Amino acid sequence: MTIKEASKVVTFFLRFSATIARICDVLSASILAVIISINFLSIVARYVLNSPIGWGEEFMRYGIIWAVYIVAGTTFRYSEQMVIDLIDLIPSALVRKLAAFISLVATLILAAVVVSLGFVFILDTGQVSPSMRIPMWIPYSAVVLGYLLIAIQALAAFIETIMKPTSAVGESS
Amino acid sequence: QSETLRFATTLPEADNPETHAMKAFKKYVEFHSDGEVDVQLLHGGVGGDRELLESVRSGIFQMTATTDGALASFYPKVQVFSTPYLFSSVRSAMKFMNESEVMDDFVEDVSEEAGLQIVGFAADGFRNFVNNKHPIRTPEDVQGLKLRSMESPVMISLMKSLGAAPTPIPFPESAMAIRQGVVDGGENPPSTVINGGWSDVIKYMSLDEHIFSAVFVYSNPRFLEKLDDQSRRAVLDGVQLYESIMLAGKGQGYLDDTQRIRDKGVEVYVNTADEKALFREKAQAPVLKFLSDELGADYVSNFILAVEENEDSLY
Amino acid sequence: MSPALVFVSFFFLVLIGAPIAIALGLTGALTSWFSGFPMVLIPTRFFSSLDNFALLAAPFYIFAGELMNRGGITETLITAAAKVTRAIRGGAAYANILASVFFAGISGTAIADTAALGKIFINGMPKQGYSREFSAAVTVASSMIGPIIPPSVIMIVYASIAQVSIIKLFVAGIVPGLLLGFACAVVVFITGVTKGLPKGEIKVVEKTSSKLALESLLVFSIPLFIVFGTLSGAFTATEAGGVACVYAMLLGVFVLKTLNGRSIFDALKHSMRTTSVLYLVIAGASVLSYTLTVTGAIGEIRGLTSLFANDPTTFLFFILGVLLIAGFFLEPGVQVLLLAPIFLPISRALGIDDMQFAMVFLLSGTISLITPPVGICLFVAAQIGQIPIGRMFVAVLPFLIAQVIAIGLLIFWPSLSTFLPNLVE
Ligand code: NA
Numbered sequence: 001m002t003i004k005e006a007s008k009v010v011t012f013f014l015r016f017s018a019t020i021a022r023i024c025d026v027l028s029a030s031i032l033a034v035i036i037s038i039n040f041l042s043i044v045a046r047y048v049l050n051s052p053i054g055w056g057e058e059f060m061r062y063g064i065i066w067a068v069y070i071v072a073g074t075t076f077r078y079s080e081q082m083v084i085d086l087i088d089l090i091p092s093a094l095v096r097k098l099a100a101f102i103s104l105v106a107t108l109i110l111a112a113v114v115v116s117l118g119f120v121f122i123l124d125t126g127q128v129s130p131s132m133r134i135p136m137w138i139p140y141s142a143v144v145l146g147y148l149l150i151a152i153q154a155l156a157a158f159i160e161t162i163m164k165p166t167s168a169v170g171e172s173s
Numbered sequence: 174q175s176e177t178l179r180f181a182t183t184l185p186e187a188d189n190p191e192t193h194a195m196k197a198f199k200k201y202v203e204f205h206s207d208g209e210v211d212v213q214l215l216h217g218g219v220g221g222d223r224e225l226l227e228s229v230r231s232g233i234f235q236m237t238a239t240t241d242g243a244l245a246s247f248y249p250k251v252q253v254f255s256t257p258y259l260f261s262s263v264r265s266a267m268k269f270m271n272e273s274e275v276m277d278d279f280v281e282d283v284s285e286e287a288g289l290q291i292v293g294f295a296a297d298g299f300r301n302f303v304n305n306k307h308p309i310r311t312p313e314d315v316q317g318l319k320l321r322s323m324e325s326p327v328m329i330s331l332m333k334s335l336g337a338a339p340t341p342i343p344f345p346e347s348a349m350a351i352r353q354g355v356v357d358g359g360e361n362p363p364s365t366v367i368n369g370g371w372s373d374v375i376k377y378m379s380l381d382e383h384i385f386s387a388v389f390v391y392s393n394p395r396f397l398e399k400l401d402d403q404s405r406r407a408v409l410d411g412v413q414l415y416e417s418i419m420l421a422g423k424g425q426g427y428l429d430d431t432q433r434i435r436d437k438g439v440e441v442y443v444n445t446a447d448e449k450a451l452f453r454e455k456a457q458a459p460v461l462k463f464l465s466d467e468l469g470a471d472y473v474s475n476f477i478l479a480v481e482e483n484e485d486s487l488y
Numbered sequence: 489m490s491p492a493l494v495f496v497s498f499f500f501l502v503l504i505g506a507p508i509a510i511a512l513g514l515t516g517a518l519t520s521w522f523s524g525f526p527m528v529l530i531p532t533r534f535f536s537s538l539d540n541f542a543l544l545a546a547p548f549y550i551f552a553g554e555l556m557n558r559g560g561i562t563e564t565l566i567t568a569a570a571k572v573t574r575a576i577r578g579g580a581a582y583a584n585i586l587a588s589v590f591f592a593g594i595s596g597t598a599i600a601d602t603a604a605l606g607k608i609f610i611n612g613m614p615k616q617g618y619s620r621e622f623s624a625a626v627t628v629a630s631s632m633i634g635p636i637i638p639p640s641v642i643m644i645v646y647a648s649i650a651q652v653s654i655i656k657l658f659v660a661g662i663v664p665g666l667l668l669g670f671a672c673a674v675v676v677f678i679t680g681v682t683k684g685l686p687k688g689e690i691k692v693v694e695k696t697s698s699k700l701a702l703e704s705l706l707v708f709s710i711p712l713f714i715v716f717g718t719l720s721g722a723f724t725a726t727e728a729g730g731v732a733c734v735y736a737m738l739l740g741v742f743v744l745k746t747l748n749g750r751s752i753f754d755a756l757k758h759s760m761r762t763t764s765v766l767y768l769v770i771a772g773a774s775v776l777s778y779t780l781t782v783t784g785a786i787g788e789i790r791g792l793t794s795l796f797a798n799d800p801t802t803f804l805f806f807i808l809g810v811l812l813i814a815g816f817f818l819e820p821g822v823q824v825l826l827l828a829p830i831f832l833p834i835s836r837a838l839g840i841d842d843m844q845f846a847m848v849f850l851l852s853g854t855i856s857l858i859t860p861p862v863g864i865c866l867f868v869a870a871q872i873g874q875i876p877i878g879r880m881f882v883a884v885l886p887f888l889i890a891q892v893i894a895i896g897l898l899i900f901w902p903s904l905s906t907f908l909p910n911l912v913e
C-alpha cells in the first residue's frame with residue numbers, strides 16, 4: 001500500500017467514524033427523551049388510570065444503560081472523558097505523544113477484554129429480565145457495542161491528535 | 174493445593190441467621206475437608222440476587238443462597254412457588270422440598286436448564302401485607318389499596334387478583350414512598366419489614382401469610398465435580414448445618430420480629446384459618462391461571478397435586 | 489496482586505492522561521487477572537453496576553440543570569442575587585455566594601456551578617476592582633454548595649451504593665449546604681475588614697424589577713416543587729427529576745421564551761454525554777471496588793481502620809482526613825464508589841446516624857474538587873480566568889480552611905445533618 005492509499009484509508013476512517021459519533025449522539029439523546037416521557041407517563045398512569053406501568057422502571061433502567069454506552073465512543077472522540085491533564089505541563093511534544101499512545105493502548109486493551117469476553121457472555125446469558133422478561137443479551141449488548149465504539153473513536157481521536165500540524169515531531173530527533 | 178469456595182450473599186455481616194449459618198458452614202467445611210477447601214464468605218457488596226446467581230453460574234463465585242424469586246430470570250418454572258397459600262407451614266414446605274419426587278426432577282431440571290446446582294433448602298418465612306389505611310382481615314380489605322410490589326409479573330398478578338394496584342418501587346425508596354403516601358403499603362416477611370424501615374411508617378400488619386418464601390442454596394456444578402470425595406461430602410454436609418441454623422434462626426426470628434413490629438406501635442392482626450381460606454379462594458385461581466399460561470398447564474397441575482399429597486400426608 | 493501494584497498501575501495511567509474510567513477499569517481487570525478470577529466479570533460488572541434504579545435520576549437532574557442554563561435562568565439568578573447584596577461592602581462576592589446557593593437548587597454538580605457562574609463572575613468581578621484570583625476563589629469555593637443543596641448527582645451515586653433513600657439525603661443536605669455558604673461568607677467578610685473590598689452591583693442583564701421578581705419566583709419554584717412534590721407523596725425522588733425536566737421545558741418554551749426544539753435537543757445530547765462520562769467512571773470504579781472486595785483487600789483495610797474506630801467523633805475526623813488525602817487524586821464519585829463501602833459498615837457499627845456520616849463523607853469528598861494537584865473545579869476556574877493553578881490555590885486556601893471547619897461542626901453536632909431528615913420521616 002502506498003502512502004497515498006494509506007492516507008486515503010485514514011481519511012475515510014476519520015470521516016466514517018465522525019459520522020458514527022454524530023449518529024450515536026442523536027440516538028442517545030433520543031433515548032433520554034423517550035425515558036423522560038415514560039417517566040412522566042408512568043406518574044400520570046398511576047394517578048389518572050390508577051394502574052401503574054409495571055415494566056416502566058426496568059425499561060428506563062436498561063434504556064439509560066443503552067444511552068450511556070451508545071454515546072460513550074462519542075465522548076472519547078470529542079475528548080470529553082474525565083482525565084487529569086497534568087501531562088500537558090510537560091514541554092516535550094514527544095513525551096506527550098508517547099503518553100497519548102500508552103493511553104490509547106490501555107483503552108484498546110480494556111476494550112478488547114470487554115468486547116471479546118462480553119460477546120461470548122451474551123451468546124449464553126441463560127436468563128431473561130425480571131420484569132419485561134426479555135432475553136438478557138439485549139440489555140447486556142449495550143456494553144459490548146459501547147466498548148467497540150470506544151475502541152473506534154479512541155483510535156480516531158488519537159490519529160487526529162498526532163496529525164495536528166502544531167506538533168513538531170522533529171524537535172527531539 | 175486447596176480449592177477456594179466463595180460463598181456470597183447480599184446481606185451485610187450482622188447478627189442475622191444468614192451470617193451465623195454461613196460462618197458455621199465455613200467452619201464445618203474447612204474442618205471436615207481437612208483444609209482442602211478454603212471457604213471465603215462475602216457478605217454483601219458484590220451484587221444483587223440476579224447478579225449473584227449469574228456469578229455462580231459463570232464460576233466467579235462457587236456458592237450463594239437466595240430466595241426462590243431470584244431464580245425466575247434463569248428458570249421461569251420456579252414461579253410456581255409464588256402460588257398464594259401453596260404451603261400451610263414451614264414444616265410442610267421443608268418436607269416437600271426435601272422429599273418429593275417432583276422436587277428431585279425440579280433440581281435436576283434447574284441444573285440442566287440454568288447451570289445452577291441446588292444443594293439445599295431453607296425458609297425465609299411467610300410474606301404478609303402491611304399498610305397504613307386499615308387492618309386487613311378479609312380479601313375485601315385489600316381492594317383498592319396502592320401497594321408497593323416487587324417487579325415480578327407473578328406478584329403483580331397476585332395483587333391484581335385481590336383488587337390492589339401494584340406499584341413497582343425499588344426497595345431502598347420503599348419506606349419513604351409508604352411514609353409519603355406514594356403507596357399505601359406493601360408486603361414482605363417480618364424481618365424485611367423491620368430491616369427496610371417499614372415498621373416505622375406503617376400502621377397495620379396482617380399475618381395473612383399469603384406466600385411462602387423459600388431459600389435455595391446453590392453451587393456451581395463444575396466446582397462440585399472437580400472436588401475430591403472427602404471435600405464434596407464436606408461441602409454437601411456443611412449445607413445441612415447451614416440449613417439447620419437458617420431454619421432455627423428464621424423460625425425464631427419470624428416470631429421475634431413480629432413482636433418488635435408490634436412493640437413499635439403497629440397493630441398486628443393474626444388472620445384466622447377461615448379468613449386465610451377466603452384469601453386463598455380469591456387469589457389462587459387467577460395466579461394459577463397466569464402460571465399455567467406462562468409455564469404450561471400440565472407442569473403446574475402436577476406440581477400442585479404433589480404439594481397437596483404432601484399436605485395430606487402431614488395433616 | 490499486591491495493593492501496591494494496583495496503586496501504581498492506576499496512578500501511572502491517570503498521570504499520563506488516560507481517561508479515569510479506563511484507568512479504573514483496566515486496573516480492576518489486572519487485579520482480577522492476577523487473582524485468577526474469571527475475567528467475564530469485567531463486562532458483566534460494567535452492566536450490573538449501572539443497573540440501579542437510583543442512577544436513573546442523575547441524567548434527569550443533569551438535563552434539568554442544562555435546560556436552566558440554556559434558558560437564561562443563570563442570568564436571572566445572578567441578577568436576583570446581586571440585587572439583594574448590592575449595598576454591602578464586597579457585595580459582588582456575597583452575590584457570588586448567594587447565586588451559588590440559588591443555583592444549587594437547580595443544578596446537581598459543582599462543575600456545572602463553576603462553569604456557569606464562573607463565566608459571569610470570574611470575568612465580571614475584576615471589572616469592579618476585585619482581584620482575578622479572589623473572584624475565581626469565591627466562585628469555586630461557593631460552587632461546593634452545588635452538590636450539597638438538593639438536587640445532587642453525587643448524592644444519587646451515594647444512595648445507589650449505601651442503599652439509603654435519595655430524598656432523605658436531599659433533605660439532609662440543605663443545612664450543611666447553607667453552612668458551606670456561610671463559611672464562604674465569613675471569609676469574604678474577614679477579607680473585607682482586613683484588606684477592603686469594593687462595593688457595587690454586578691450587572692448581568694437589564695430587567696425591570698417586576699419581570700425579575702416573576703422569573704425568580706418561577707425558577708425558585710423548581711427546587712421547592714421537587715422537594716415538596718416528593719415529600720407530599722406525589723412522586724418518588726427519581727420521578728421528581730423527570731418531572732423537573734418537563735417543568736423546566738415548559739417554563740423555557742412558554743414563559744421565559746428562551747428555549748426551542750433545537751436548544752432542547754442540544755441540551756439532551758449534552759446531558760447524555762455528561763452522564764455517559766460519569767457513568768463510565770462509575771462502572772470502572774465498581775470493577776475495581778468489586779475485585780478489592782472479593783480478593784479480601786477491603787477487609788484488610790477495614791481491619792486497619794478499626795484503630796481509629798473507637799468513638800464516632802474520632803472516626804469521623806479520620807474520614808475527613810482520609811478523604812482530604814484521597815481527594816488529592818480521586819474525583820468525589822470515585823471516592824464514593826471505592827471508599828464508602830469500606831467505611832460505611834464501621835460507621836453503622838459505631839451507631840453513627842446514616843445521614844450524618846453521609847454528609848461528612850460527601851462534603852469532605854466534594855471539597856477535593858478544589859484541592860490540588862487534581863481539583864477539577866480549580867482547573868475549570870483557572871481556565872476561565874487564565875490564572876496559574878498555584879496562585880489560584882493560594883487564593884482558595886482560606887475558603888478551604890473555612891469549609892473544613894464547617895465539616896468539623898457537622899462532626900460535633902450530628903443534629904445539623906439529622907434534624908431535617910428526621911423531621912420529614
Ligand atoms: Na444542587
Ligand code: NA
Nearest residue numbers: 584588627630
Ligand atoms: Na459561586
